[in-house]
Amino acid sequence: MSDPRPPTLDQLAVFLAIVEEGSFAAAARRLKRATSVVSYTIANLEAQLGLALFDRAGTRTPRLTEAGRAVLSDARSVGLAVDGLIAKARGLQAGLEAEVAFVVDVMVPMQTLVAAFEAFSAAFPTVPLRLYVEAMGAVTQTVRDGIAGVGLSGPLDRGLEGMAHRQVGAVRLVPVAAPAHPLARNRSRTPAAEACKHLQLVLTDRSALTAGRDFAVLAAQTWRLADLGAKHALLLAGIGWGSMPEAMVRDDLASGRLVRLDLDAWDNTTYPLQVVHKLAAPPGPASRWLVERIETALTDA
Numbered sequence: 018m019s020d021p022r023p024p025t026l027d028q029l030a031v032f033l034a035i036v037e038e039g040s041f042a043a044a045a046r047r048l049k050r051a052t053s054v055v056s057y058t059i060a061n062l063e064a065q066l067g068l069a070l071f072d073r074a075g076t077r078t079p080r081l082t083e084a085g086r087a088v089l090s091d092a093r094s095v096g097l098a099v100d101g102l103i104a105k106a107r108g109l110q111a112g113l114e115a116e117v118a119f120v121v122d123v124m125v126p127m128q129t130l131v132a133a134f135e136a137f138s139a140a141f142p143t144v145p146l147r148l149y150v151e152a153m154g155a156v157t158q159t160v161r162d163g164i165a166g167v168g169l170s171g172p173l174d175r176g177l178e179g180m181a182h183r184q185v186g187a188v189r190l191v192p193v194a195a196p197a198h199p200l201a202r203n204r205s206r207t208p209a210a211e212a213c214k215h216l217q218l219v220l221t222d223r224s225a226l227t228a229g230r231d232f233a234v235l236a237a238q239t240w241r242l243a244d245l246g247a248k249h250a251l252l253l254a255g256i257g258w259g260s261m262p263e264a265m266v267r268d269d270l271a272s273g274r275l276v277r278l279d280l281d282a283w284d285n286t287t288y289p290l291q292v293v294h295k296l297a298a299p300p301g302p303a304s305r306w307l308v309e310r311i312e313t314a315l316t317d318a
Contacts, residue, residue: 021066026099028062029092031055032070036089040078113144114301120149120165122156123220123245124188124288125315126264133310137303144303152243153222157182157293167294167304169311181296185308186315187287189263192278193270195255201276209282213237218248218259260286290315 034044035055045052063070070085081089117137121130137146149165151158156170161180170182192212194201200215214237221241240257242248249266252259253274260283269275292308294300300308 024062024065028058029095031058032062032092033096035079114303116145116147117304117307118147118165120151120156120159120168122169122171122290123150123152124171124262125169126262129264129314130311133307133314136310137307140306141303152220155222160293160295166298167292167300167308170291170293172289179296180293182291182293184289184291185312187289190260190286190288191263192258192260192280192283193252193266193275194258194278195253196273196276197255198258200258200278206279206281209280212280216240216257218242218251218257220245220248
């Protein structure tokens with residue numbers, strides 16, 4: 018017995034058509050070929066693989082042999098891969114990006130973005146998404162370094178050469194602490210001077226673009242954390258107080274795990290968000306579509 022030889026894509030397409038249509042004649046009609054051509058193609062495929070794929074004896078309806086059933090899933094996988102390649106090629110011809118690399122500020126609650134990402138997956142099934150999460154200036158730095166093509170960044174206090182940005186929304190920040198914290202036990206509005214006496218947990222920046230810049234920092238004593246999840250965990254443990262995106266602590270506030278502080282220096286504090294990209298590399302159609310959906314998600318949140 019000779020070694021199996023690789024089948025052609027056309028042979029696999031004919032094989033799958035017969036399985037899906039139930040007969041050689043029906044497959045021939047679907048493929049707009051003569052039935053004899055379909056039979057000849059399958060005979061060649063069986064000869065190349067060294068396997069009988071259909072049992073034709075005693076019935077007008079071909080039935081898959083055990084070997085035919087064994088190779089069916091692989092044939093379908095190849096067919097799906099080819100369909101995906103063709104769909105991607107069509108998208109690239111139409112100007113779609115080969116990939117969308119997107120970086121988002123850690124302050125943006127992921128649940129706010131999920132609907133946009135789900136819609137993106139349905140609208141652009143052939144365009145893979147690469148997602149990065151960074152803090153403050155590190156978002157813009159990721160775009161500036163060419164790692165991501167577009168970003169959703171927090172506030173920048175100056176323009177950056179070669180970069181374009183526009184505001185698309187904001188995240189509301191709320192000051193919180195564990196119920197046992199002294200500030201949480203205060204039943205009246207707390208003066209800023211009192212909040213300054215207590216340890217504040219602050220999200221730090223790993224980027225040189227905004228290194229050393231403080232956002233909504235009141236206390237003289239601070240712990241600076243590079244991870245928002247770590248900050249959240251410390252707040253729940255009663256270590257210090259700090260600001261968190263309202264959507265991220267909504268359940269904690271409802272359950273009493275955290276208490277919203279009433280600070281007189283903290284009325285409607287928001288964290289502005291802006292889309293950033295290189296002037297020389299404007300977002301493609303899939304990236305623009307995603308940004309527009311995120312703007313809608315931020316508005317509806």
